[in-house]
Amino acid sequence: MKNVEKGWEPRILAFLCNWCSYAGADLTGISRIQYPPNVRIVRVPCSGRVNPYYIIKALQCGWDGVLVSGCHPGDCHYISGNLVARRRFAVLKDLLEYVGIEPARVNFSWVSAAEGGKFASVVTEVVNEVKALGPAKRLVKVRIEWKNLKNR
């Protein structure tokens, strides 16, 4: 980890399906299981609702990592939303890796409503991996600070 500001902490955006993973995250909290506070959660109706745009857009906006989590295969509230999503994510993940995005920045998991412990461990793993990579640079859209804009 070079050139990383002291005290830098990664920011992870997590898309959690309403029926399993979001409830799983809730259970983690209720069960007082500790996990890193680097995650911001967006609740979505189903992992199938997560358009690959969302993930790419998150990277462009400078999130250091993305996590998408849904129900285990067979448990989808909408029968097969997660299975269609699985193919979409596989292609996205392979393609992003091919163009040179670090694979650890884009993560997927199945976490059920009963797996509070698994949610904590998935988040811990993602945060540790992203921490090892350092702040995201690739695909991030450079924004110029207002103070620099003004003085130009």
Place this chain on the structure above:
Amino acid sequence: MEKLEKSLREIAEKLLSEKKVDLIIGYERGTRPLRTTPCFVNKTEDVQKLIWDSSCDNNLAKYVVDRKEKVGVVAKGCDARLIAVCIAENQVPKENVIIIGVPCLGVVDRKKVESKLEEKEILEATIEGEKIKVKGEEFELLLAKNDFLCDSCLTCKHRNPPIQDVLVGEEVPELTEVNEFTEVENLEAMAAEERWNHFNGELSKCIRCYACRSVCPLCYCKTCFVDQSIPTWFGKTNDLSDTMIYHIVRALHVAGRCVDCGACSRVCPVNINLRELMKKIEKIVKERYNFKAGLSLEEAPPLGDFKSEDPQEFIK
């Protein structure tokens, strides 16, 4: 070639006079050397305009979507496969299209010929069998056609249209032994950073003219994601991040549908080799879901489908 042209014209004439179709979409001679141009024939007397040779590079499948009349389309292997994809995706009613299949030994890449001649301008060119005869001011050259074929043709495994209604001429031998993913494998072998720099360099040339999208028969979305303004998804400036995302998302959109006709690379005015992305997508879909697009009129596109046993090694 002349024999093929003759039989193509006969077929076109028959289809028109028997009222099986209202319009024939084919190729006619263009205004520049090695250039043909799409040709729309609705009168039997105009079938004489139709030609066929190795400079017929445009993908005519583009003109099939969104048509009211019944059309007969001259289609090489790649074109026919794309029409098949459009039919399978319910964009074109099968009964509205007659695919006039033409076995194809590859089309000539004008850019390759031009770069061979460097600064010299080609004023006249004819394709005679295996040779391309090019003439210019104070020069005349005979080039071996096979050295100047489009990259996508070099590894094409469906030179004979797998789906067609009428076939012009006879089938040609297929290339069975070639590895179509050599380029992708070479890129895969690079370090991630090297690949990132490579794609950065290539895509930084992009001027966002969207010719790659416009030429693609599969880009039939009523509103393309880059044109969406409520909300705006990705910026339209030539900022590198936005440009890369445009190309990545376009590649995702054609996953399991692209047949590597090579049109996007051919039309790119700044010579971006978009096949590097498209071929990877094809490889992913082939390896993960054992699917090759455009070989059936019924099979659903793999990204709109699933199997319970699909690989999920990447999911935590």
Place this chain on the structure above:
Amino acid sequence: MKWKVIEKSKLPNLIGELAREYEIFAPVDRKSIGSFERLASGSEVSLDSRNTKKPPKDVFIPQTETLFTYKTGKQEVELAAPQVVIGQRVVLAVRPCDAKSFVLLDKFLSSGEYKDAYYKEKRKNTTIVGLACNHPLSTCFCTSLGGSPHGKEGLDVLLQDINDKYLIEPITERGEKLIEKFPWLKEAERADIDKAKKLSDDAEAAVKSKVSIDGVDNKLDGMFDDPIWEQICQKCLNCGICTFFCPTCCCFDVLDEDGKRIRIWDSCQFSCFTLHGSGHNPRPSGKERMRQRIMHKFNYFVKTHGESFCVGCGRCIQECPVNLDIREVVGAISALPTDKRSDND
């Protein structure tokens, strides 16, 4: 002022001296795409026999240009001054067709009631040094539009390649001032001027492509609803190649992005070019968009500014992915019977 000559081997010295005072833009062969770029060193310049693939318009109208920046607070908006060009520029080796495009762009962007401040500012500070075309291509048709391979319109100085040397011809006062900065330039001899004249005549004769433009503007008056547009647009893919590679096309879109007001190149061939906020699109299909491009170039512009909005550089012919040849389009229109107009009225 007398004409000068410079040996080809001395050109880098001249560029080096110029660079001390001016920001220089010149044809550069970057990744084998010829375009006009800000020069980092004289050795990059590529003055080969062909014109650049990309037109030089982006020297004055960059594809992406920030107009101003802002910051919104709870009640107020704070604005930052627009970027202005500081210092003088020289654009080197502009072909006569492209130089003429600057004259047309001036008419479009900085004459009349509304003047484009960003364009005007850059234009005001720029000296244009041309390079005559000795070898026009088969797609060139500048002579049909009042231009010529050695035309001077829009130029301050004209260079001409006479084998081992460039002949330097001052055209405007500004051009003379520029040449005066190089007292070491040799004066041209009679033989040099004769040679240049011969090359110019040959080049003019080499432009074989002709388009009959006469009367096309009036004919187009009555053709708004003509069925010909349906035919012309049939093969068009509605990509932006012809407009982006056109030296005169300068339509733009304005958008806000992260506190910046930006303008970017737009194209009349794109579906969202005329899309209204309501969702209505007055140019819903390729037919209307193709008509707009042709009408703007050969009718509307002629009515408002007295000449066609095309310089005959041939870039759209070279780059069009479906070989939709503008010469054929104009030819087809001019071949229509002259009473066409009353037919449609």
